[in-house]
Amino acid sequence: MKSSPRKPGFETLAIHAGQDPEGLTGAVTVPIFQTSTFAQEAVGKNKGYEYGRTGNPTRTALETCLAALEGARWGLAFASGMAASDAVAHLLSKGDHVVMGDDVYGGTYRLFARVFDRAGIDLTAVDMRKLDAVRRAVRSRTKLVWIETPSNPLLKVLDIAALAEIAQKARALAVVDNTFASPYLQRPIKLGADLVLHSTTKYLGGHSDVVGGALAGNDAELRDRLAFVQNAAGGVPGPFDAWLVLRGAKTLGVRMDRHSANAQAIAEWLAEHPKVTRVNYPGLATHPQHALARRQMRAFGGMLSFELRGGETFAKRVAARTKIFALAESLGGVESLVEIPLAMTHGSVRGTKLAPPAGLVRLSVGIETVDDLIDDLAQAIG
Ligand SMILES: *Cc1c(COP(=O)(O)O)cnc(C)c1O
Numbered sequence: 001m002k003s004s005p006r007k008p009g010f011e012t013l014a015i016h017a018g019q020d021p022e023g024l025t026g027a028v029t030v031p032i033f034q035t036s037t038f039a040q041e042a043v044g045k046n047k048g049y050e051y052g053r054t055g056n057p058t059r060t061a062l063e064t065c066l067a068a069l070e071g072a073r074w075g076l077a078f079a080s081g082m083a084a085s086d087a088v089a090h091l092l093s094k095g096d097h098v099v100m101g102d103d104v105y106g107g108t109y110r111l112f113a114r115v116f117d118r119a120g121i122d123l124t125a126v127d128m129r130k131l132d133a134v135r136r137a138v139r140s141r142t143k144l145v146w147i148e149t150p151s152n153p154l155l156k157v158l159d160i161a162a163l164a165e166i167a168q169k170a171r172a173l174a175v176v177d178n179t180f181a182s183p184y185l186q187r188p189i190k191l192g193a194d195l196v197l198h199s200t201t202k203y204l205g206g207h208s209d210v211v212g213g214a215l216a217g218n219d220a221e222l223r224d225r226l227a228f229v230q231n232a233a234g235g236v237p238g239p240f241d242a243w244l245v246l247r248g249a250k251t252l253g254v255r256m257d258r259h260s261a262n263a264q265a266i267a268e269w270l271a272e273h274p275k276v277t278r279v280n281y282p283g284l285a286t287h288p289q290h291a292l293a294r295r296q297m298r299a300f301g302g303m304l305s306f307e308l309r310g311g312e313t314f315a316k317r318v319a320a321r322t323k324i325f326a327l328a329e330s331l332g333g334v335e336s337l338v339e340i341p342l343a344m345t346h347g348s349v350r351g352t353k354l355a356p357p358a359g360l361v362r363l364s365v366g367i368e369t370v371d372d373l374i375d376d377l378a379q380a381i382g
Pocket of ligand 1: 080082180200201211213
C-alpha cells in the first residue's frame with residue numbers, strides 16, 4: 001500500500017492489508033500458493049518459507065489482514081475456530097483454571113469441560129454480566145477469562161473493558177470470542193483484551209463456503225507461544241481456505257451493515273408479533289444491555305434469537321416451514337439460516353446449566369431483501 005498521511009480506514013485495510021500486488025507477476029489478487037514445501041537456495045537460506053504447516057504466503061496475507069482489521073500487531077490463522085480455541089487452551093498447564101461465560105458456543109464449553117478437563121484444567125462458568133460473580137470466580141490459578149460477546153445463542157452482551165480489567169488484575173489472559181460481532185462492529189484489543197478469537201467460518205468468510213479460525217493480539221511473546229502451538233499441533237488452514245477467508249473479509253464492512261439493518265428490522269417485527277414471547281437482540285431498546293452494546297459496538301450484528309407461544313414443538317415446526325431461511329447450523333453467511341440451538345448447535349450443553357431454552361429459535365439474518373425475509377417468517381409463524 002502507498003503511504004498516506006491518515007491511517008487507512010477499515011474497508012481499505014480489508015481490501016489491501018497484507019495484499020500488495022504479487023512481486024513476480026503483479027497479480028492484484030493474492031495467489032493461492034498451493035504448495036506444501038518451498039525450495040531452498042542453500043541449507044538454511046530461503047525466502048522466509050520452508051514447509052507448509054509452518055508458513056504459507058497466502059496464509060501470511062490473511063494473518064496480516066486479520067491483524068489489521070482487529071487493530072492488533074499480529075494474527076494467526078487456523079483450520080477452524082475450534083483449532084484456534086484449542087491453541088489457546090494449550091497455553092495452560094495442569095492445575096490452571098478458566099473462567100468462562102455461562103452462554104458460550106457449545107463447542108468451546110465442550111473443549112474445556114470434556115477434553116482439557118483430562119489435562120487437569122479446571123473450569124468455572126458464570127453469568128459474566130455480573131462482574132462481582134466473575135471476581136468471585138477468579139482464583140490464584142486462573143489463567144484465562146473467556147469472554148464471548150454477544151453470546152450464542154442468547155445474545156447477552158458483556159462489558160469487555162471491565163472484564164479485561166478483572167483478568168489483568170488476576171494476571172489472567174482476557175480472550176474475546178469476537179465471532180458474532182466481527183472486527184467491523186467490535187474491536188476488543190482496544191478495549192483491553194489480550195487475545196481475539198474468530199471462527200472465520202462465520203462473518204469473516206461470510207459465504208458459508210469455508211471452515212476456518214483465527215487469533216489476534218499485541219503481545220509478541222504470546223504470539224510466539226501460540227505460533228509454536230500452531231506449528232507443533234498443526235491445526236493450520238490450507239492455502240485455498242486461507243484465500244477464501246481473505247476474499248470474504250474484503251466485503252465484511254458492507255455485509256455487516258446490511259446484516260445489522262436486516263436483523264434490526266426483523267427483531268422489531270418479531271417484538272410486535274402476538275405469537276412471539278421474547279426477542280433477544282442487542283439493537284432493541286428493551287435489551288437489558290442495549291446501552292452497553294451501543295457503547296461497545298458500531299452496530300448490533302445479524303444474529304438474534306426468539307421464543308414463541310407454543311414452545312419447543314411449535315418452534316421446531318416454524319423452523320421447518322421457512323422457505324428462504326434454510327434450517328441449518330452455522331451462521332454469518334450472506335444467506336439467512338434458522339435453527340433450534342438446543343437440538344442442533346448446542347446439543348453438547350444439553351442437561352448442563354448452559355442449556356438454552358428448548359423452544360429458542362436462532363436466526364442468522366442474511367443480506368437478502370428484508371421484506372422477503374419478513375414475509376417468510378410471517379408465513380412460517382402463521
Ligand atoms: C462457530 C463458532 C465457533 C467454532 O468455530 P468453528 O469454525 O466451527 O470451529 C466458536 N465460537 C463461536 C461464537 C462460533 O459461532
